[in-house]
Amino acid sequence: MSEYVVEAINLNKKFKDTYAVSNIEMKIRKGDIYGFIGSNGAGKSTTLKMIAGLMSPTSGKIKLFGEKRNAYTSQRVGSLIENAGIYPNLSAYDNMDILSTSMGLKNKQKIIEILELVHLDPKSKKKAKKFSLGMKQRLGIAMALLGNPDLLILDEPINGLDPEGIREIREVILRLNGEKDMTIIISSHILGELSKVATRYGIIRNGRMIEELTAEQLEEKCRNYLSIVVKEPSLVIPILEKELHICDYLVHENNEIRVFDDVDSLEVSAVLSKHHVAVSQIVYQKQDLETYFLEKIGKEGVNHD
Template identity: 70%
Template sequence: MSENIVEIIDLCKTYKDTKAVDHIHMTIQKGDIYGFIGRNGAGKSTTLKMIAGMIFPTSGEIRLFGEARNQFTARRIGSLIENPGLYPNLSAFDNMNLKAIAMGLKDKEKINEYLHLVQLDPQDKKIVKKFSLGMKQRLGIALALLGNPDLLILDEPINGLDPEGIREIREVIQYLNETKKITILISSHILLELSKIATRYGIIRNGQMIEEISAKELDEKCRNYLSVKVSSADRALSLLEENLDIHDYTIHENNEIRLYDDIESAAVTSLLSQHDIQIYQIYYQKQDLESYFLEKTGGNNHD
């Protein structure tokens, strides 16, 4: 049985008359890379801040590592939410060292280890205000790792990065999860990248969790298919089953049939035309995380 690192029960956060988070339930299991998806204003950052302990819920419950939040919880969580709090006139090492002192950590080798992990040189004296955005994001992750957290929360860690920077962050996340066994909660609007690393997903809309789904379940739902809209779905299916050995399909509104078997559209068109079944539309559909997300949230603009 999987251990729950985060369990959210009926969580709400209200600002005046606005419900930023509205009675959500959420479960993150040990070892997950949990992709948290939602459009701008959906409640992602608010939820992450409540989990991290940066703001307090209006109501509901957050259980962390199997128990209610306590004095030890904060040490087991590392977070990079919004912009990392960096001292612009200090080097990467000095930024790390200041936080380590504040946390009561004395092992300077850990600072070197985490900086090397995110591909920053501990000996480099360059000050942070001269860093690229990617370097700042990587330093933010290194800071979040101080204290050896069991849960790492990353809010849009690849936002604004170039392809090389995105790849570097992706490799760091995979290493932390696979080698260091850190459970990771990550939000991102770059869904193609998220789909490369996430093991489970939560989709939030208007402050409400509309679905939690594993990567395996998503792969099963996001199958390629041939969509055929016809004058009579029943007659068409009878012919397709009998003549083309079609068995893997679903029926939708407006006499749409989605064929998941490996079949050429020309064969379908020829068969149905021969039997006077009108074809109104036929096309191949490749569904991925982005199209699935858009279908669930009902819009083309996401973030």
């Protein structure tokens, strides 16, 4: 049995003369909460639609649960992409009942259990058109769960929600993953919130996957550091290595040296001053998750999403 729930292999999607997704490679393990990150138009929704079976790739492969897509594997996938197709004049239970009937499912108790799982009252007669945005999103997730999927795909499920709505969706995601060992792909622009649930990340830019990493790897990359900005880093590095025995550092853009070793900024300043090095900045920093992602995503041109 494959260790991967989703494998995208050299995945491409072309619209007319433009590639929205180009040579995507993606691997998602069972039990992952996979945070899918990219700017608007980066190709997130297109990729998720292909995984969900809502759109066919131009070329490349998608394997689900170690197999090529077939009727059985597709039944194991639930998705909330764009809108959930909610009937505004019906209650949450009635919306679920109609969908359940169309899917050939007859377990009324299952509907009640799912609605309770996402904190919606199955007995309430309140019409969906009077729901808050958060309630509508939770109903959309409930509808995606009707087929008892092993993989749940959520595209921007917290977009536009207030803090309470975001918290409710976060609790649902963590409960599904923790209690049911459900594998979940979730895209979101709210990176700080995504970092509270994701166990792995995929970062897409201009239709290409530029990095996949675990939450632990990301945390390691977002370490505290001493930021030193000088005119010519190449001349300063040998001084830091020789006199302060600094070995864990990174030369960043804009002539910035990031030192991850435990060093005293005053000592660094004194050494550089002795060598007549002009320092325009020396300050302790911590790179937060949002800064890291934004640096990776960049501000280059975009494709269709």
